Amino acid sequence: MLTITTTNNLDGYEVVEYLGIVTGEAVSGINMFRDIGAGLRNVFGGRSAGYEDEMSQAREEVLNEMSQRAEALGANAVIGASVGYETFSEMIMTTACGTAVRVRRKA
Numbered sequence: 001m002l003t004i005t006t007t008n009n010l011d012g013y014e015v016v017e018y019l020g021i022v023t024g025e026a027v028s029g030i031n032m033f034r035d036i037g038a039g040l041r042n043v044f045g046g047r048s049a050g051y052e053d054e055m056s057q058a059r060e061e062v063l064n065e066m067s068q069r070a071e072a073l074g075a076n077a078v079i080g081a082s083v084g085y086e087t088f089s090e091m092i093m094t095t096a097c098g099t100a101v102r103v104r105r106k107a
Helices: 032-044 049-072
Strands: 013-029 077-088 091-105
Touching (some): 013 049, 049 077, 049 091
Antiparallel strands (some): 077 091
């Protein structure tokens, strides 16, 4: 299984090969019912479960996509990973980016 970390190294492992930058992208539409619910929560307070679920699902999708791209390069880890979100119109764009590497356990 591929390891993904936000750090630039893995404790107990050494990077033996840098394979390049890998990414994952997803653009999700938000339906009007979630928008209405979120608008009401803005007025009355509270969390928007619909948006949170959508963002969680999108995050998993982009991390999986990034993992698959790293594995296709022969990587067994991704270091320096980050996830970002951007909204435009009625869409949420989720991205993941990191460095695909091959690591081995330190002797």
